[in-house]
Amino acid sequence: MASDPLNDPEFLTSLRRDMLRFADMQLRNREQAEDAVQEALAGAMGGREKFASRASLRTWVLSILKNKIIDVLRGRVRENVTVNPENDENLKCYFNDREHWAEDTRPSEWETPQQAMENKQFWEVFEACLYRLPEASGRIFTMREVLGFDTDEICQTLGITTNNCWVQLHRARLALRACLGANWFGEAA
16 A cells, blocks of 8 residues: 555654653663564554554554553563453443343444544644653553553552652643643633
């Protein structure tokens, strides 16, 4: 494909730089960050037919990277928890006796194209604001709110106290609120 951004050296250079920055901020290990980025890019190249254009290509590749980072971080703090999907009661609550969606768990309606564009633009502004955060606050916020880690996992992985974690999250949220207020909502900072 001639118009495939994954074949464009400028796009790949810019994307790889952002991916490496994100991975390095999360992993604090340059070699693991490089490996995660390479695996994510290889996964994107090999699975480009799975890209459904519901998000930008950049967002899609970064979501692949996010999953690689989660694998690395969880590998650092291994828990031997096994799940048998056939016995998983959590899945059964989503469906009724006829194996149709339960009323309160039915997927939401799709966005209109205008809503999707506004949503995409919001996340681009949010991401820019996130990159402006101080390194520690940005890392902790991303681990908690983007990667889905709980406070104990964050504290254990980073070697910080629970109190410090909550202070950093509070600072990150305040800074994001001010940045989004000024750059998205048009409020005075």
